[in-house]
Amino acid sequence: MKKVKKIIISLLVLLIILSIILIILIKQNNNIDENLLPNNELANTKVYASNSVKENNIYTILAIDNVIQNVIDYAKESNKQALYNITETNYIKKNNISTDNVITIYENIEKYYIQEMCAFETSTMSEYYTYGFILKENNDKPENYYFKVCKDSSNSTFSVSPLKIDEYNKAKEGKINKTENESIKSNLYNKYNYNLYSGKDVAEKYINDFIFKMKYIPDVAFGTLDEEYRNKKFSNIDEFKSYIKNNSERFDDFIIRSYGREATENITNYEVEDINNYYYKIKASSGMDYTIILDDYTVESNEYVQKYNSSSDSTKIATCINKFFKLIDSKEYKSAYAYLDDTFKQKNFDTVGKFETYAKQNFFNNNTVTISSAEKVGDIYSCKVQIKSGVSVAAMSKDITVIIKLKENTDFVMSFSINK
Numbered sequence: 001m002k003k004v005k006k007i008i009i010s011l012l013v014l015l016i017i018l019s020i021i022l023i024i025l026i027k028q029n030n031n032i033d034e035n036l037l038p039n040n041e042l043a044n045t046k047v048y049a050s051n052s053v054k055e056n057n058i059y060t061i062l063a064i065d066n067v068i069q070n071v072i073d074y075a076k077e078s079n080k081q082a083l084y085n086i087t088e089t090n091y092i093k094k095n096n097i098s099t100d101n102v103i104t105i106y107e108n109i110e111k112y113y114i115q116e117m118c119a120f121e122t123s124t125m126s127e128y129y130t131y132g133f134i135l136k137e138n139n140d141k142p143e144n145y146y147f148k149v150c151k152d153s154s155n156s157t158f159s160v161s162p163l164k165i166d167e168y169n170k171a172k173e174g175k176i177n178k179t180e181n182e183s184i185k186s187n188l189y190n191k192y193n194y195n196l197y198s199g200k201d202v203a204e205k206y207i208n209d210f211i212f213k214m215k216y217i218p219d220v221a222f223g224t225l226d227e228e229y230r231n232k233k234f235s236n237i238d239e240f241k242s243y244i245k246n247n248s249e250r251f252d253d254f255i256i257r258s259y260g261r262e263a264t265e266n267i268t269n270y271e272v273e274d275i276n277n278y279y280y281k282i283k284a285s286s287g288m289d290y291t292i293i294l295d296d297y298t299v300e301s302n303e304y305v306q307k308y309n310s311s312s313d314s315t316k317i318a319t320c321i322n323k324f325f326k327l328i329d330s331k332e333y334k335s336a337y338a339y340l341d342d343t344f345k346q347k348n349f350d351t352v353g354k355f356e357t358y359a360k361q362n363f364f365n366n367n368t369v370t371i372s373s374a375e376k377v378g379d380i381y382s383c384k385v386q387i388k389s390g391v392s393v394a395a396m397s398k399d400i401t402v403i404i405k406l407k408e409n410t411d412f413v414m415s416f417s418i419n420k
Helices: 002-030 058-076 080-086 089-094 165-172 199-216 218-224 227-233 237-246 248-252 302-309 313-329 333-337 342-348 352-362
Strands: 109-121 125-136 143-152 157-162 256-263 268-274 279-286 289-293 368-377 380-388 397-406 412-416
Touching: 058 080, 058 109, 058 125, 058 143, 058 157, 058 199, 080 157, 089 157, 109 143, 109 165, 109 199, 125 165, 125 199, 143 165, 199 218, 199 248, 199 256, 199 268, 199 279, 199 289, 218 237, 218 289, 237 248, 313 333, 313 368, 313 380, 313 397, 313 412, 333 352, 342 352
Parallel strands: none
Antiparallel strands: 109 125, 125 143, 143 157, 256 268, 268 279, 279 289, 368 380, 380 397, 397 412
16 A cells, blocks of 8 residues: 555656646747737748758859849839739738839839848748849939849748848847748749859859949959959059049950860859950859959969970960950050060050050951961061951951060060051
């Protein structure tokens, strides 16, 4: 009998302990600060804790950027129904948005240039908070702008809404209350397309971003240049701005003709040549973090020097003559002038200004170079060279003679026949 009593007492004590533990757990689960719930509108949503993560995947950034650009296109077309169906439901409720006034959210936006993105993700729902610049119609001053894109993977749907700067900063710092909507219902306009993006798309994204910055925020573009390249090519920001002004046609006509991609552990390199034979090299670390080089001659890499030194004289000559005309194409007359023979300069162009005037009058904006022959006399080569204004059949052409001497390393000195 005593044994039975002891067992009963032990069970009662255990039951009391379990009850206490259960009460503590219930209190912890109910300890949610309702002030964190925006307007207490979340009766039908699940709340969970999560910290934001900076989105480093450039392909994800391209996909979300494409969603936002499509929304901007709907606004340009004044497609109010599409805009209403795409705009996030919570945003519509909070801001009293209707099909009549929805266009005011996106009105006059010409283009969005995404700069940074952070993400909250679960198995089915993703929220992307983006920061970038917008250009508006008839306005050449970019504005900071923030978009939120929600993606429902279970339905392959999405929604979009503008953000305020404090909302973006909270998301970036992981201080925003994170909610998961039950789902984003499908409609005619909000289907999320899983596009496949190539390395070429990525390279094009970086270069177009840089071109935008050159045109509208050159100080930011100046800081985006590769540091070694920037220090060698430009003494100061004013020289860079002059370069931009002199090369506006180059960047207005940018279309990729060829590209290469090489990935290392921390950096992905993209080498690009456009349809006008201009060269670009991008070093991308993650997301929209990149630096850029705008030619292949200002900074000579070890690979470039090794390749040059192992080349035949005919290849070296072609490389040097092409380099000279690339400087002409980029309106870098001072740098091109430095490669001219001193006696030739004294006789024909005793100042850089006189050489610049001659080059503008006698060479093309874009010079395509073909060397038909090269004869060696001592350590001097006499080359028959044709320059053309492009690669088309209708391109204009001129024949000149180039006298060139190869010097140490990759250096050279040259002169050319003068049109009197």
